[in-house]
Amino acid sequence: MRIVKKKPQRAKSASGKALLLSVLNNARLELIPLNNLYPQVKFLPAGSAISVTASPAKGIDATLDLTELLLDEGHDPVPHIAARLVKSEAHFEEIISRLNGLKRREIFLIGGDSPDSSGGFTDSIQLLSCLLNNRHQISRIGFGCYPDGHSEIDDAVLTLALKQKEDLLRRFSIAGHASTQMCFNPKKVESWLRTERSYGFQLPVHLGIPGPVDRSKLFAMGTRLGIGNSVRFLKKNRASLRRMIAPGGYDPNELLDPLASKLQTLNIAGLHIFTFNQIEATCSWLSTSIADIELEDTSN
Secondary structure: OOOOOOOOOOOOHHHHHHHHHHHHOOOEEEEEEOHHHHHHHOOOOOOOOOEEEEOOOOOOHHHHHHHHHHHHHEEEEEEEEEEHHHHHHHHHHHHHHHHHOOOEEEEEEOOOOOOOOOOOOOOOOHHHHHHHHOOOOOOOEEEEEEEOOOOOOOOHHHHHHHHHHHHHHHHHHOOEEEEOOOOOOHHHHHHHHHHHHHHOOOOOEEEEEEEOOOOOHHHHHHHHHHOOHHHHHHHOOOHHHHHOOOOOOOOOOHHHHHHHHHHHHHHHEEEEEEEOOOOOHHHEEEHHHHHHHHHHHHHH
């Protein structure tokens, strides 16, 4: 039996389409420093906005190495700095020095999945505090947030951490945003974000969505990432996994379209696209989605 997908329900008003187009154009592609990435780099559009992950298996040096390579290719990479992968204060100073040398003005801070925090940094708030009191050239900092919760952190703790990070950025006049971890339920994303806004959280949010995922490549990546949280995510979200590996792959519009009319209200300003290093498929989906909206505008 042939499966026919419903046509995406786009925002109907001109302003709604403009907002959706703005969010699509403000998309950042998350890449992982693995060997299978390099044959795909050629599919990146010129000057692409990139988010470069960090993992215990590869370490921060691999993240910075890929950042430098992408810079040389003319792209705009933002490195992830994982608190638990910072080995010492001296290592932290080396990281800052290299970021300054690469003239990176933006970073993305995460706690990281490594259980070893021998460097003294146990979470991203500690690293953020240290960074802001150190010499640096950073003008924008992003960090993660969890509409679907975290397997090891209480929701109340996550909400408090969100506000603490925002307050620190405001105190030091640093721009920032929060990117959501993967959540496949648009109603849950909306409910979570409305709740956080009611608590006073004001930073813009980038909606974390997976790009189109090929089944075999997803499983191959899962065994090589070395990221504990990805394993916990798959165990916790088996229904979501089934949707991602269904025939034809996962369609990111299934999450994005139901939220299209609420982007301004929720202050969703961009996308954080988890590519699983499948750049060609992801960029094809993104360019097609942008072209579809532009075509609707010209035909009306």
